[in-house]
Amino acid sequence: MLDGSTVPLEWAVWPARYMEAVMNRIRGLSRRGFVGGAATALGYLGLKPGADLWGATTSTRRFSAFGQQTYDYDSYAKLASNENPYGPTDVMMDAMNMAWKYSMRYGYPDGDIQEKIAESHGVEPENILLGAGSGEILRAMGLTYLEPRKKVVGVEPSYSSVYRHASGLKAEPLLLPLNEDYTQNIPAMIRATNRNRRDLGFVYLCNPNNPTGLAVPQNEVRQLLDGIPEDMPVLIDEAYHHFVQDPRYATAEPYVKEGRRVVIARTFSKIYGMAALRIGYALAPADMIREMRNYTTGSVNCLARWGASAALGDPDSETRVLDITTRLRNNTSTALQNMGYDVIPSETNFFMVHTGRPVREVQAAFREKGVLVGRPFPPMLDHLRVSIGTEEEMDRFMTAWKEIFPGMAATGNNG
Numbered sequence: 184m185l186d187g188s189t190v191p192l193e194w195a196v197w198p199a200r201y202m203e204a205v206m207n208r209i210r211g212l213s214r215r216g217f218v219g220g221a222a223t224a225l226g227y228l229g230l231k232p233g234a235d236l237w238g239a240t241t242s243t244r245r246f247s248a249f250g251q252q253t254y255d256y257d258s259y260a261k262l263a264s265n266e267n268p269y270g271p272t273d274v275m276m277d278a279m280n281m282a283w284k285y286s287m288r289y290g291y292p293d294g295d296i297q298e299k300i301a302e303s304h305g306v307e308p309e310n311i312l313l314g315a316g317s318g319e320i321l322r323a324m325g326l327t328y329l330e331p332r333k334k335v336v337g338v339e340p341s342y343s344s345v346y347r348h349a350s351g352l353k354a355e356p357l358l359l360p361l362n363e364d365y366t367q368n369i370p371a372m373i374r375a376t377n378r379n380r381r382d383l384g385f386v387y388l389c390n391p392n393n394p395t396g397l398a399v400p401q402n403e404v405r406q407l408l409d410g411i412p413e414d415m416p417v418l419i420d421e422a423y424h425h426f427v428q429d430p431r432y433a434t435a436e437p438y439v440k441e442g443r444r445v446v447i448a449r450t451f452s453k454i455y456g457m458a459a460l461r462i463g464y465a466l467a468p469a470d471m472i473r474e475m476r477n478y479t480t481g482s483v484n485c486l487a488r489w490g491a492s493a494a495l496g497d498p499d500s501e502t503r504v505l506d507i508t509t510r511l512r513n514n515t516s517t518a519l520q521n522m523g524y525d526v527i528p529s530e531t532n533f534f535m536v537h538t539g540r541p542v543r544e545v546q547a548a549f550r551e552k553g554v555l556v557g558r559p560f561p562p563m564l565d566h567l568r569v570s571i572g573t574e575e576e577m578d579r580f581m582t583a584w585k586e587i588f589p590g591m592a593a594t595g596n597n598g
């Protein structure tokens with residue numbers, strides 16, 4: 184790393200004019216608003232003036248484009264990846280714009296993000312580990328607690344990158360089927376954990392589960408933790424925590440506070456609309472955080488830190504995203520049910536509908552119509568996962584649905 188004493192010669196003789204041009208470029212970027220290569224136009228978010236959750240008057244400032252360049256990607260309704268289509272709020276954008284000025288630094292003020300997250304959970308900063316998305320946390324969990332031939336217990340389908348990563352480490356995912364109603368089979372998880380306790384790296388519980396959208400009730404999380412050895416690490420993935428309204432659900436935070444070997448993974452990608460910016464975190468006992476820290480890279484960028492810090496200070500925006508997402512999810516689910524399709528009741532910003540046709544084929548048909556929908560989640564190969572986009576995107580989804588399933592729409596018969 185460079186410090187003041189080792190500045191290369193050519194840097195020392197850089198003309199002041201050049202430095203000024205660099206600084207102007209950084210200031211210019213910040214004046215035009217944060218865009219990166221990602222948000223090229225309002226169309227990117229499926230937003231039209233008036234459809235911007237954060238206020239039509241400010242949307243142009245927030246997402247001003249590099250010229251008029253657009254990509255095919257921008258034109259699709261993006262209902263495939265459980266994103267938040269509204270993106271960061273104005274408050275978050277302002278914080279991130281300000282943070283550009285640190286983009287050439289290593290150590291810089293970062294909005295005290297770790298302290299703010301800790302405060303939001305009523306824990307100490309030593310209980311928090313930042314990751315470039317919660318994906319990095321899931322990976323750090325594998326790197327810390329798995330090794331060749333160790334096992335990880337979880338259900339299928341679930342967020343499979345945990346299992347894929349385990350396989351990459353030559354560890355072995357022990358995958359249990361869901362119950363008939365698509366809930367997670369907690370007694371089976373307990374049995375599999377106890378039977379394999381000597382070879383088990385950790386237990387994975389995605390709550391609520393992706394792709395089904397179903398939450399595991401609080402009493403079942405307790406049943407799981409009471410039924411397995413106390414020293415068994417458990418990874419509880421709460422990526423969709425903020426969307427859950429089922430009163431039987433609760434975060435696993437109290438288990439961390441009581442010192443249980445529980446790691447909770449959370450993300451700013453979903454309710455806070457920061458998926459491309461990459462920030463998430465682990466909430467866990469301090470000794471587990473210390474073990475996992477060895478496997479993270481400190482790669483959370485400066486804009487993400489400031490954006491996330493601002494997000495935590497703006498709970499009203501969370502409520503607005505929750506409200507509109509819930510309304511659009513319920514409307515779309517009801518419309519499909521009224522046509523005779525089975526929809527799994529979801530607690531998240533996506534839902535699954537039984538199409539009775541192979542998902543690959545259905546996915547391709549939607550793509551032809553400019554709508555991106557979820558991939559196959561074996562073994563639920565004739566269920567389609569649909570993420571909740573903007574109102575306009577959901578309209579496009581319903582129009583495409585009626586064209587792709589015309590007979591069923593007419594008869595209301597789900598076969």
Ligand SMILES: Cc1ncc(COP(=O)(O)O)c(C=O)c1O
Nearest residue numbers: 316317318342393422450452463
């Ligand atoms: C259940 C679950 N966990 C973790 C992630 C990873 O999200 P990120 O790395 O963006 O925080 C996702 C992303 O879709 C998810 O669905």
